Amino acid sequence: MPQFRSLGELQKYLEANTAEVLYKHADVERILAETMRDQVLAVVYAAYTPEEYVRREDNEGLSDVRNMQVTDVQIDSNGKVRLIFENLTTGNDSMSDEYIVDTIEEGIKQNWDNPNGPWSEPREFVEATRTAIKNNPGQLINAIKSGLKAKGFTVK
Numbered sequence: 001m002p003q004f005r006s007l008g009e010l011q012k013y014l015e016a017n018t019a020e021v022l023y024k025h026a027d028v029e030r031i032l033a034e035t036m037r038d039q040v041l042a043v044v045y046a047a048y049t050p051e052e053y054v055r056r057e058d059n060e061g062l063s064d065v066r067n068m069q070v071t072d073v074q075i076d077s078n079g080k081v082r083l084i085f086e087n088l089t090t091g092n093d094s095m096s097d098e099y100i101v102d103t104i105e106e107g108i109k110q111n112w113d114n115p116n117g118p119w120s121e122p123r124e125f126v127e128a129t130r131t132a133i134k135n136n137p138g139q140l141i142n143a144i145k146s147g148l149k150a151k152g153f154t155v156k
Helices: 007-024 026-047 101-106 125-135 138-150
Strands: 068-075 081-087
Touching: 007 026, 007 068, 007 081, 007 138, 026 068, 026 081, 026 125, 026 138, 101 125
Parallel strands: none
Antiparallel strands: 068 081
């Protein structure tokens, strides 16, 4: 274990290692992705059954965990850690090569070829994901602990 000459050095060490665990530990990302996938199924896909198109779902669609990743970790001056986890799914047709999360979350009608249907209504799966994690944080906490232990920290 390294030696520290000040609380500032210790804080920098802890912040760097915490950020690395949150950004790179596969279990953290997996748990977030599985939770988001569940919320996509419950909030987005359960809202209606498409008749005019076929959903991509787990094949490059909104519920495909391969499109979900930790994109940033920020630690502010008071030590608060902010993990940025995003669904990077891009659209087809009128939204080809554009991220579709905001359109689905906010119900941005002008982004749809046909804005007159249930697909263009807001479906807030990101907030549902955040709420699901807050209501049941155990798996995520355990993944973070596991990552810190793998880095050599003693975690209780």
